[in-house]
Amino acid sequence: MPGQSPLDRPEGDWWNTEVNRRETLWLGISGAWAATIFGWMLGWTQVGDQNQIGPTYEVPPEQYQNKVQSYVDESGTAEIAGEEAIVPAGEDVFVGAFQWGWDGLPVVLDAGETYTFHLGAYDVQHGFSLRRESNLSQQISLQMLPGYEWELEMSFDDPGTYHVVCNEFCGTGHRTMHGKVFVRGD
């Protein structure tokens, strides 16, 4: 039996031709690996600390802007490093993205407390990209859409300054969008 060329029509009962045992073994490894990584992802929702899971509400952009404004009005302020920052009155933290800036930032939070972040955009799509100043590899990105309000719980153990940049292209001023989250220790 000569070698089968991929340019020729296969002859005979090609479906029932034996498969090399190493190839069969590889099929098994591939299947087991796919099941493992899927299981790990599911398991992380139960035991892991980083899951971007939270309810989304359809909220027209003007309405969301009003919600952010009332939140800012009800919040207190504090002076941090020469900047006036919002101190939320409760556990809710609202962030509104627009061309080209952030409503609700800078904000001051307490380490160890759990906050509910509300993410939404007023005009076009934006990206909420947050990182810790002293360790840039601690970073995550979340999409922000006009017409949707996304609620996500977050809690910071490490005090320090965290920086927000927009990482969804939102027009010529995109690169200027910067905001801060200050996390206070005890």
Add this chain to the structure above:
Amino acid sequence: MLDLATYDYDDDGFRTCGVTGLRIHKSAEDMVKLFGVTSIVALAVGGAFALFVAMTRWEVIGLLPPGDFYQYLTIHAWYLLIFWMVFMEIAILYVGGPFVLGRRLPLKRVSGAGYGLMVLGAAIITWGTWTQELPNQAPLLTSYVPLKSPTSFYLGVDVFLLGAVVAAVPFLASIWQEKRETPNQALPLIAFGAFITSIVALEALVGGLITYVPTLLWRAGFLEHLDAAWYRQMYWIIGHGSQQINLLAMITIWYFLTHVLGGAEVASEKVSRTAFVLYLFFINLGAAHHLMSDPAVSTGWRMWNTSYAAYGAVIASMIHAFAIPAGLEVGRRRKNKGGGTFGWLWSAPWKDPGFSATILSIILFGFLGGTTGVMMGQMQLNMTWHNTLATPGHFHATVATGTTLAFMGLGYYVLRLVFGRDWIGGILATIQPFLYAGAMGLVCLMMMYLGLLFGVPRRHPSVMDIPGSAFDFAPSKPFFAVFGIAALLAILGGALFVVVAVGTLLFGSEYDGTLPEETPLPDGGASATDGPDSKAAHAFSMRGTFILTMVFFLTFVVLYALNWYLLSQVWTIGP
């Protein structure tokens, strides 16, 4: 341009290729030349724009002002991710169908009309992007609603997508004719792969039209409102679907070139075809990984689609990752070119740029592109990848190393076997795939490091200077330096390909039909009836391939663990 070829046809318009043994009709060959050369022109344009993009992001150079950056980035993206790819893919369909099946290209005028529409669409996209004025913004690849791009841009996209659908019709007609004539005969594996590619392509292209026609109507003012979440979900049917055409076309080319240049055979028809069928059913929703860090899609939706992709498409890719080197190993062992564990690999024609480009494509696609694609498709890990520079790092690994190298390899053989011209440049052609693959691989790695270790965002003209803020990404500067130098070398490597290709087309001498090592027999080496030729493929040892795939698997496991470790260091998010 069509006259540049050196081959003659018989009275029926056919000729027999001395290397592959294929019976090729002039109608199909003309269109392969047209689409193939147009594709290389797109590569040249997109590659030139890569220089501007990379040298802007390497802020030591800082070539473009921020206002221009997005326009250049748009041209770079559309010419390389779409035009270079899709024009070549139509050529691949005509090779995989009419060439392999020994048929004429049916409906040649339809093919010509498709080509015309594609060129027109590409021209409108270019013009719209280049002449945009406020309030319009650069569309980039994604043109996310409701950020407005020029109306002409959306029109151009519709025309281009329509053109690609039209150009695929003659291929489908050739498969239809084949099956009408030989209803009980399986297609050759290459034709089968091309056929699956065409179905995945049509899903993507039709999905693209369903997305971009309403978007055009919205931009032109006929529709009041388009929902941002609707657009994202619809857009990625074409946005990622187009890249899945690349994947399938690339894998078909891997089977083709390893066979023609390295003497590979099919290790198992059943296994390889099953892998293609898995793609058919499972790969589309792999596009869902673009929405892993989105609101508006439920956790269940995200988990299901990720698992769907993980179970179906990832397994299919891992099967090909074994089957293709195994086919090479078996084919070369049969020809007594494979002593020991890796002898079949050492003895391979590494000086042949068509062969080396193919193997480098397989290695880089697997190790850099495939593994990272799986990781960013895991819902939680996606948060650390989403919209950072690591994301373009991933798709440069898949498209700019994987698919581009495979298409370069094919391009070398389109010049020889279709145009009948031998490469100019000698040693330059030999080193070109290594230079390009090495430099581009390094570019991809640097982009991934920058994205994951420093959170550097994609689509930013400057991260060392954020206006109105003291914050910057200065710690990442050394990585940007390596990125910038590697990018220059990669662009040089890409330019070398274009120079060799165009030079060969214009000045290459007639190709004499030999390959760097002895020419494999057209029928896959099936001349003798005794000795190793009587052995079935599965009876040959595949131990070399098995060791290589285990190295790949262990790398995959380590990278996976590292990614989760990095995520576990982030503050608490979610319930």
